[in-house]
Amino acid sequence: MPDSGKPSVLIIGGGIAGLAAGCYAQMSGLDSRILEKHVLPGGCCTAWSREGYIFDYCIEWLIGTAPGNEANQIWRELGALDGKEITNFEVFNRVVGEDGREVRFYHDPDRLERHLLALSPGDARLIKSFCRDLRRFLDLEVFPFLKPPPLKTLPEKLAVLREVLPSLLLFWRNSARRMADFSAKFEDPLLRRGFPNVFFQDHEQFPLLPYLYNIACAHHGNAGIPEGGSLGLARSIEDRYTGLGGEISYRARVRRILVEDGRAVGVELKNGTRHHADHVISACDGYTTIYRLLGGEYTTPELDKLYGELLHKPEAVYPGMMSVFVGVDVELPPDTPHSTTYLLSAQESAQLPRVMQDSLVVQLRSRYWPGCAPPGKSLFHCTYFSDFGYWRELRTRNRREYWAQKRKAADFVRAFLAERHPEIGGRIDVVDVATPTTNHRYTGNHNGSILGWIGFTEADDLATRLVNRQRMRLPGLAGFSMAGQWIGGGGLIKAASSGRFAIQFLCEELGIPFRAWESPDDQPWRPEMLGHLPQLDVRPMQLTEEA
Incomplete structure (x- = not known):
């Protein structure tokens, strides 16, 4: 230098x-x-x-x-x-079960509560508990990013304490309770599987705290897409x-x-x-x-x-991600959901190479920000957690089979989208697939972890x-x-x-x-x-x- x-x-x-x-x-x-x-x-x-x-x-x-x-x-x-303009959505994510029933996770706690109670009145106690805590999180901003704790002055540390103390029980309760344990108590099978997928995939080790925090951020327009x-x-x-x-x-x-x-x-x-x-x-x-x-x-x-x-x-490290992008020569209606987690049947999961959670996330990326698809066209981004070791070994041992498995994932996603959006049939322009090894090759992240x-x-x-x-x-x-x-x-x-x-x-x-x-x-x-x-x-x- x-x-x-x-x-x-x-x-x-x-x-x-x-x-x-x-x-x-x-x-x-x-x-x-x-x-x-x-x-x-x-x-x-x-x-x-x-x-x-x-x-x-x-x-x-x-x-x-x-x-x-x-x-x-x-x-x-x-x-x-x-x-930059910021895009915000009223629904954080939608989860659709194998039977076609769906749950929408609105970031407005009142609307979310009404929607969930209509789906499963028998789960009223859990639903009201979750939405009650969500309302409390709407008034909190106690996740500091500007200064590391060792450099904070005593007055700064005391200020944080004053902000946190009134909500200490709220934080403790929702950081000590795992989402997996909370959701397992739902009577409705869709809510039981749906809640862990609020963040698109199931973040298996997470407590309730990050779900409430991020949904609250979305409610304030503080979790948008630039x-x-x-x-x-x-x-x-x-x-x-x-x-x-x-x-x-x-x-x-x-x-x-x-x-x-x-x-x-x-x-x-x-x-x-x-x-x-x-x-x-x-x-x-x-x-x-x-x-x-x-x-x-x-x-x-x-x-x-x-x-x-x-x-x-x-349980300590995020797995790798399979990404299948599909560009289609049709502009989908503006009310098309921007993000949906589909819970897959065993038969469907068997067709997706190394799917880890029996689910597929489908995001209409052309709704996220203008310009990622040409005018009059749409772009999907479909993802699922997958095993890095499988893809690395396959790419090293048999490059032809590696490509065949990428095509298998692409073919499944194309058929899956066409079944749910009949208007795109025969109008697919381009498909692009990235495996966990793709991430590793270009970023060096351990095992392609996201x-x-x-x-x-x-x-x-x-x-x-x-x-x-x-x-x-x-x-x-x-x-x-x-x-x-x-x-x-x-x-x-x-x-x-x-x-x-x-x-x-x-x-x-x-x-x-x-x-x-x-x-x-x-x-x-x-x-x-x-x-x-x-x-x-x-x-x-x-x-x-x-x-």
């Missing part, structure tokens, strides 16, 4: 955490450079294109789209929402970063972190070139960082448990201690810190917040003030701002005659 006289920072990974760290480094008077292995910013927050369709991979809802909260302040500081979608969010932050003087290098795969006398001093890339800096931040895969880039030399018993034991437990550690688990607790006790550092290694979902938790706002935290800790260490201000850019967002959109695979899915 050029010698400007300012402290210099190298950031490994241009996902949301790395981009955020870069922006806050620049605002705080540091010189930074981001090294990204892919050709696009954003990591998993990305998109690609084929035949005029934009396959938006990530954002299903974004916490912080409404003003007046800390999450929104971070997005404003990063320029992520500059000039114009431009996933890659649009990443591009806006990239533009903010470069506008602040930051530099980002693509196709820059880091081979190892350079260490001298117990201090990180730079990195060596795969092509052999070396880059030096005063501080290195790794915002990429956690296991890769600790055991490959650093050779496993800087660990603790907690880290070894986290990455040696819990990383291999399904969100890293599952929240409210032992793994999540251990990762939180790395922030609160270790200050995102590794023992015995100076000049180095970590950021991203493997340390700050899954979700885009947590990733962005972790980048902010990393720079706040660094500024304290350097004895310089941490600075942040909102982006002044109010230029309306335009589709051209997405830039060049590559194809992830040159070989597209072949459309059969039935399509």
Whole structure:
């Protein structure tokens, strides 16, 4: 890096955490450079294109789209929402059972309660309990993202306590009760299976707390979808970063972190070139960082448990995701549900390669933001949790069979959509399939995991201690810190917040003030701002005659 006289920072990974760290480094008077292995910013927050369709991979809802909260302040500081319209829906998600009955999870608690009672009067006690607590969450904003706990002053900690104490019982009750245990008590089989799928898939370890919090956010318009979608969010932050003087290098795969006398001093890339800096931040895969880039030399018993034991437990780490995009040459009616989780029969599940939860999520992405489908056309994004190991082994052992299984998933989804939307029959333009190995190839995330550690688990607790006790550092290694979902938790706002935290800790260490201000850019967002959109695979899915 050029010698400007300012402290210099190298950031490994241009996902949301790395981009955020870069922006806050620049605002705080540091010189930074981001090294990204892919050709696009954003990591998993990305998109690609084929035949005029934009396959938006990530954002299903974004916490912080409404003003007046800390999450929104971070997005404003990063320029992520500059000039963008926000789309909000009155229904968080719809769940349809095997028999065709459906439940709609409205974010308005009164409407939700009426709807659920009409479906199952016999479950009135549970329904009213859930909606009563949801009403209480509408008045709460106690999930801070702006400053890590170790840096908070005593008055700031007391302010948080004053806000939390009146609702302490509410938080305790809903964080101690797992959704699986709550939903199992419903008499109605649709509600019993439907409630765990409010967040599209079943987040099996979650308590009630995140469901109530996110539905409440949606009620306030604080869980919307920004114009431009996933890659649009990443591009806006990239533009903010470069506008602040930051530099980002693509196709820059880091081979190892350079260490001298117990201090990180730079990195060596795969092509052999070396880059030096005063501080290195790794915002990429956690296991890769600790055991490959650093050779496993800087660990603790907690880290070894986290990455040696819990990383291999399904209940601790989010699985990979199968994505099937289907573009159709018809504009579906405006009242078409934007998101539906279909509960599959055993016969249907047997036709989907390595489906894990006997369900398929169907989202009409062309309702999320204009421009992801050409005029007069529509785009579906269909997803299900799937086993990374199966797809990795298949792709390694038999590439032909790997493609055959991708086609099998594509064929099932095409037929499934045509049965429920007869108007699309024979009018399918394009189908694109991404497996968990696709995610791993382009982002490096362990086993193609979409969100890293599952929240409210032992793994999540251990990762939180790395922030609160270790200050995102590794023992015995100076000049180095970590950021991203493997340390700050899954979700885009947590990733962005972790980048902010990393720079706040660094500024304290350097004895310089941490600075942040909102982006002044109010230029309306335009589709051209997405830039060049590559194809992830040159070989597209072949459309059969039935399509």
